[in-house]
Amino acid sequence: NAGVTQTPKFQVLKTGQSMTLQCAQDMNHEYMSWYRQDPGMGLRLIHYSVGAGITDQGEVPNGYNVSRSTTEDFPLRLLSAAPSQTSVYFCASRMASLGYTFGSGTRLTVV
Amino acid sequence: GENVEQHPSTLSVQEGDSAVIKCTYSDSASNYFPWYKQELGKRPQLIIDIRSNVGEKKDQRIAVTLNKTAKHFSLHITETQPEDSAVYFCAATTGFQKLVFGTGTRLLVSP
Numbered sequence: 274n275a276g277v278t279q280t281p282k283f284q285v286l287k288t289g290q291s292m293t294l295q296c297a298q299d300m301n302h303e304y305m306s307w308y309r310q311d312p313g314m315g316l317r318l319i320h321y322s323v324g325a326g327i328t329d330q331g332e333v334p335n336g337y338n339v340s341r342s343t344t345e346d347f348p349l350r351l352l353s354a355a356p357s358q359t360s361v362y363f364c365a366s367r368m369a370s371l372g373y374t375f376g377s378g379t380r381l382t383v384v
Numbered sequence: 385g386e387n388v389e390q391h392p393s394t395l396s397v398q399e400g401d402s403a404v405i406k407c408t409y410s411d412s413a414s415n416y417f418p419w420y421k422q423e424l425g426k427r428p429q430l431i432i433d434i435r436s437n438v439g440e441k442k443d444q445r446i447a448v449t450l451n452k453t454a455k456h457f458s459l460h461i462t463e464t465q466p467e468d469s470a471v472y473f474c475a476a477t478t479g480f481q482k483l484v485f486g487t488g489t490r491l492l493v494s495p
Contacts, residue, residue: 316428
């Protein structure tokens with residue numbers, strides 16, 4: 274049982290490049306979310322999903338896309354990277370009415 | 385939507401003292417309130433949670449209290465130790481929607 278697996282752990286992008294952050298969980302959790310964490314700003318929700326085929330926007334969705342084709346996977350796509358997207362990204366999963374299990378995070382730098 | 389406010393943003397205590405972190409929430413329908421601890425460079429980890437049908441919950445040196453009327457909940461750490469130093473986040477959800485986090489409290493326990 275690996276929990277929540279995020280890849281890559283570190284990434285440097287040039288402005289305008291696109292990429293996908295991968296997230297997979299093997300706990301059969303219904304809910305998955307992507308958060309970004311910036312100094313002094315806590316965890317801000319980007320997008321979330323309550324099940325396969327269902328996604329919704331969080332607090333800061335602009336510049337990001339998601340899809341949920343399977344229960345296990347919830348990739349986050351950066352369409353055209355900007356320096357403002359430099360952050361630590363956490364994927365998390367949970368069952369309804371339970372706390373999240375977080376992945377180990379992806380540290381993204383956009384130059 | 386739900387909004388969670390957390391205070392204080394930083395808290396310094398001496399080893400052995402107690403620490404209290406307070407959060408307020410806006411959505412009276414919220415019924416699940418987890419607390420997370422995040423050590424430097426690590427992922428957030430669930431340390432305790434409470435549901436709306438319970439007023440208090442304890443786990444060794446950690447306790448959480450909930451006041452539904454006032455819409456606030458608190459984390460209490462007794463007999464603090466240097467290894468309690470970390471950033472603590474509160475969160476709230478109705479259980480079927482997104483989990484919203486507070487902005488975090490940096491706790492420093494000095495020997």
